[in-house]
Amino acid sequence: MYRYDGFDAKFVAERAAQFRRQVTRRLAGELTEDQFRPLRLMNGLYLQLHAYMLRVNVPYGTLSSKQMRTFAHVARTYDKGFGHFTTRQNIQYNWIKLEQAPDIIKELANAEITSIQSSGNCVRNITSDQYAGCAKDELSDPRIYCELLRQYSFLHPEFSYLPRKFKIAVTGSPNDRAAVAVHDIGLRMHRNEQDEIGFEVLVGGGLGRTPYIGQTIRNWLAPEDLLSYVEAILRVYNMQGRRDNIHKARIKIIVNQMGIDKYRELVDKEWEFTKNGALKVPDDEIERIRAYFAPPAYERLQDLTAELAVARKADRAFDRWLRGNVIEHKVPGYAIVNVSLKAPGRVPGDITADKMDAVADIADKYSFGEIRVSHRQNLVLVDVKQSDLQQLWRELFALELATPNLGLLSDIICCPGLDYCALANARAIPIAQDISHAFSDLDELQRIGHFTINISGCMNACGHHHVGHIGILGVDKRGEEYFQLTLGGSSDQQASLGDRLGPGLPQAEVPGAIRKIVDTFLKRREHEERFIDTYRRVGIEPFKEAVYGSESQAA
Amino acid sequence: MALIKDGKLVTDPFVDASGPEALPPTGPVLVTYDQWQAERAALLARGTPLGIRLHSDQPPELIAADLRHFALVALEFPKFRDGRAYSYARLLRERYGFTGELRAVGDVLLEQLFFMLRTGFDAFDVQGADPLGSYRTALGDLSVWYQPTGDGRPTAMQLRRKH
Amino acid sequence: MSQMIIANRLIDGLVVFLVSGGQWDTAIAQGALIEEDSEAQRLLEVAKQDQARCLVIDPILIQVRVENGQVRPTEIREVIRAFGPTIRTDLEDTGPAVVISREADRRADGAGHLRRSTKE
Ligand code: SF4
Numbered sequence: 001m002y003r004y005d006g007f008d009a010k011f012v013a014e015r016a017a018q019f020r021r022q023v024t025r026r027l028a029g030e031l032t033e034d035q036f037r038p039l040r041l042m043n044g045l046y047l048q049l050h051a052y053m054l055r056v057n058v059p060y061g062t063l064s065s066k067q068m069r070t071f072a073h074v075a076r077t078y079d080k081g082f083g084h085f086t087t088r089q090n091i092q093y094n095w096i097k098l099e100q101a102p103d104i105i106k107e108l109a110n111a112e113i114t115s116i117q118s119s120g121n122c123v124r125n126i127t128s129d130q131y132a133g134c135a136k137d138e139l140s141d142p143r144i145y146c147e148l149l150r151q152y153s154f155l156h157p158e159f160s161y162l163p164r165k166f167k168i169a170v171t172g173s174p175n176d177r178a179a180v181a182v183h184d185i186g187l188r189m190h191r192n193e194q195d196e197i198g199f200e201v202l203v204g205g206g207l208g209r210t211p212y213i214g215q216t217i218r219n220w221l222a223p224e225d226l227l228s229y230v231e232a233i234l235r236v237y238n239m240q241g242r243r244d245n246i247h248k249a250r251i252k253i254i255v256n257q258m259g260i261d262k263y264r265e266l267v268d269k270e271w272e273f274t275k276n277g278a279l280k281v282p283d284d285e286i287e288r289i290r291a292y293f294a295p296p297a298y299e300r301l302q303d304l305t306a307e308l309a310v311a312r313k314a315d316r317a318f319d320r321w322l323r324g325n326v327i328e329h330k331v332p333g334y335a336i337v338n339v340s341l342k343a344p345g346r347v348p349g350d351i352t353a354d355k356m357d358a359v360a361d362i363a364d365k366y367s368f369g370e371i372r373v374s375h376r377q378n379l380v381l382v383d384v385k386q387s388d389l390q391q392l393w394r395e396l397f398a399l400e401l402a403t404p405n406l407g408l409l410s411d412i413i414c415c416p417g418l419d420y421c422a423l424a425n426a427r428a429i430p431i432a433q434d435i436s437h438a439f440s441d442l443d444e445l446q447r448i449g450h451f452t453i454n455i456s457g458c459m460n461a462c463g464h465h466h467v468g469h470i471g472i473l474g475v476d477k478r479g480e481e482y483f484q485l486t487l488g489g490s491s492d493q494q495a496s497l498g499d500r501l502g503p504g505l506p507q508a509e510v511p512g513a514i515r516k517i518v519d520t521f522l523k524r525r526e527h528e529e530r531f532i533d534t535y536r537r538v539g540i541e542p543f544k545e546a547v548y549g550s551e552s553q554a555a
Numbered sequence: 556m557a558l559i560k561d562g563k564l565v566t567d568p569f570v571d572a573s574g575p576e577a578l579p580p581t582g583p584v585l586v587t588y589d590q591w592q593a594e595r596a597a598l599l600a601r602g603t604p605l606g607i608r609l610h611s612d613q614p615p616e617l618i619a620a621d622l623r624h625f626a627l628v629a630l631e632f633p634k635f636r637d638g639r640a641y642s643y644a645r646l647l648r649e650r651y652g653f654t655g656e657l658r659a660v661g662d663v664l665l666e667q668l669f670f671m672l673r674t675g676f677d678a679f680d681v682q683g684a685d686p687l688g689s690y691r692t693a694l695g696d697l698s699v700w701y702q703p704t705g706d707g708r709p710t711a712m713q714l715r716r717k718h
Numbered sequence: 719m720s721q722m723i724i725a726n727r728l729i730d731g732l733v734v735f736l737v738s739g740g741q742w743d744t745a746i747a748q749g750a751l752i753e754e755d756s757e758a759q760r761l762l763e764v765a766k767q768d769q770a771r772c773l774v775i776d777p778i779l780i781q782v783r784v785e786n787g788q789v790r791p792t793e794i795r796e797v798i799r800a801f802g803p804t805i806r807t808d809l810e811d812t813g814p815a816v817v818i819s820r821e822a823d824r825r826a827d828g829a830g831h832l833r834r835s836t837k838e
Contacts, residue, residue, distance in 0.1 A: 051731035157673035161638025278703035
């Protein structure tokens with residue numbers, strides 16, 4: 001993975017020192033909260049319901065075992081002993097003290113971790129495919145370009161005060177695991193007719209109050225032009241994006257207001273000037289970064305299909321886990337192992353400091369010391385020898401990190417909601433807990449098959465509710481928490497936004513409604529169809545009727 | 556209010572004529588874009604240095620063809636959060652080749668000094684007890700840059716490739 | 719119904735309540751119960767001075783009720799601020815979950831009440 005050189009290290013050290021001065025001035029009363037707020041936000045420090053919350057970047061979801069131990073150390077020393085992995089592949093701490101924040105940021109900097117631009121109206125942490133570099137279906141490694149963009153975006157002098165936040169995601173595989181279509185800029189790597197690898201560029205996707213699927217602004221972009229083209233998109237947005245209304249300030253609004261063709265025209269006009277300038281990425285820089293992502297020292301191995309089959313036969317639980325959470329690797333004899341943070345009744349994405357340390361040890365032992373974070377709030381060990389799988393499984397099992405539910409109904413995405421978040425309308429976590437508790441029978445989960453439930457505590461949609469097969473949105477109805485359900489959302493290469501099922505439900509009725517939706521699906525399902533396919537075939541009506549009764553037809 | 560230019564505290568030679576008062580008969584003046592539109596000939600006939608102040612919704616494209624007439628362009632930050640002027644500054648310097656004084660006015664926070672310096676500002680209309688002290692502190696904040704802009708500071712990438 | 723003043727303390731961000739002596743305390747039980755509107759406005763001014771002095775952030779008035787000798791905000795959001803997250807730890811397969819609340823006993827009270835009140 002990428003390692004800081006002298007420049008990167010100096011940059012984060014200077015930035016940490018600058019933040020310390022700012023905090024000192026705030027505590028001494030030289031800065032008002034209004035003046036200080038944007039400064040702390042640019043360093044990922046929010047004020048939430050209970051205390052300050054620190055959001056720390058995991059650039060494109062990749063971290064080393066050493067960095068994971070640093071996360072554990074911060075959780076233990078400065079917080080209540082746990083952290084929360086988010087849908088943006090970041091980690092959040094919930095009880096940070098302002099007076100200690102500079103120390104934390106310095107400790108993180110020593111481990112090559114930052115919280116720079118994890119908040120604010122700037123380019124946020126670049127996200128990507130959690131299997132990057134290892135997936136069998138991958139065309140090219142997206143992390144090289146993520147890293148290029150990470151450096152390019154850090155404290156960009158022109159784009160640190162954009163109209164609103166700006167999120168970029170990159171996928172190097174045709175099977176989109178990074179949800180690029182719901183980002184301000186989505187980059188999809190593919191080959192052009194000359195067989196060269198480049199990017200399809202999507203712009204204007206996003207969730208929140210007004211969700212949009214991104215539109216293609218450019219079919220193919222050469223890697224050397226990546227920065228100049230992104231700069232053109234950002235410059236047009238910085239000058240034309242709305243600043244009069246925070247709810248209309250994201251790029252998706254302006255793109256959809258003026259139309260993608262007009263936006264493209266403005267970007268192309270801008271790009272003419274900058275295309276061949278200082279932003280052209282030299283091949284040697286791409287190669288310099290690529291070298292950091294060179295494959296680890298894989299052994300020459302054979303796939304262990306036969307041996308594993310024997311082990312699976314002997315142990316049903318192992319078999320289930322293998323089928324559920326383990327994915328094919330591009331290198332024979334290796335496998336990608338998903339570590340579920342979704343045990344029934346647990347808080348999705350939460351993990352204790354002790355378990356962080358344990359995962360770090362396991363990564364050292366079995367996966368070249370590297371760990372990934374997925375936007376579905378799980379962890380991944382990407383380079384595990386197939387011959388180690390059974391032993392690894394035993395160790396994860398003992399840690400309650402082996403729930404074999406990847407991509408199944410209880411693998412729920414869930415934002416912190418009103419239990420932590422100052423913007424929330426309703427609590428999201430108890431809903432996730434209730435649902436995963438109600439659907440904890442593994443045979444049943446497997447029968448139901450691939451299913452995503454995404455929960456957000458408010459319109460800001462951090463829990464990606466619009467693109468869950470079932471989306472659950474917390475709303476405030478005269479001081480009571482209600483939940484609005486949407487069906488049919490998806491964030492993969494066939495991204496779609498969910499349709500509203502009907503009036504909001506009180507918390508206690510949500511698990512029952514999910515049960516009815518699942519029962520209806522099982523009745524209507526043909527062959528081994530996934531829920532989303534059945535839904536697309538039969539439409540929303542049968543589900544409406546199941547949840548609200550037949551009078552909903554009349555209404 | 557104090558004016559810092561090229562790192563020094565200076566007295567502003569320009570009289571702000573954007574208010575309702577009549578233009579002073581002689582000397583450098585700072586006018587709005589509307590005034591420039593309405594009184595172009597008279598302003599040019601004065602024969603004294605001319606400055607123009609652009610609001611954040613007035614892109615520099617509006618004055619690109621007239622730039623040779625201006626010794627000063629003042630770009631407004633109505634709120635420190637409104638970052639349009641950063642793009643305007645770069646366009647003025649890097650695309651339209653403006654070499655006169657580029658001044659940040661309005662809600663100018665020295666916490667953002669480097670963003671301004673790097674996009675091409677060289678003068679800052681600032682408040683506070685010790686503006687020059689704050690300016691110097693801010694100047695010491697950072698020394699590594701990742702983005703190439705017109706200010707010529709070498710980026711990390713450029714320095715790496717030299718080695 | 720009574721009122722109380724709630725804020726976050728600048729130095730550590732913790733939720734604090736204005737005490738009758740003019741100090742701030744992290745326990746809602748210590749907070750000054752305010753009965754009169756005029757008194758509420760007067761104390762809010764005091765609290766805002768503490769904001770200007772960089773002691774607290776965003777002081778606001780909230781409605782509270784005294785139930786069985788315990789003070790509880792009427793709004794869910796403020797209940798959660800006062801007593802901590804309501805994450806469930808009572809499900810049999812939840813196991814010994816992480817300690818979430820500022821104090822376990824507060825959570826037991828706060829969360830228990832909260833869940834019942836929303837289900838009713
Ligand atoms: S979706 Fe709303 S409640 Fe959930 S984390 Fe985002 S802002 Fe907070």
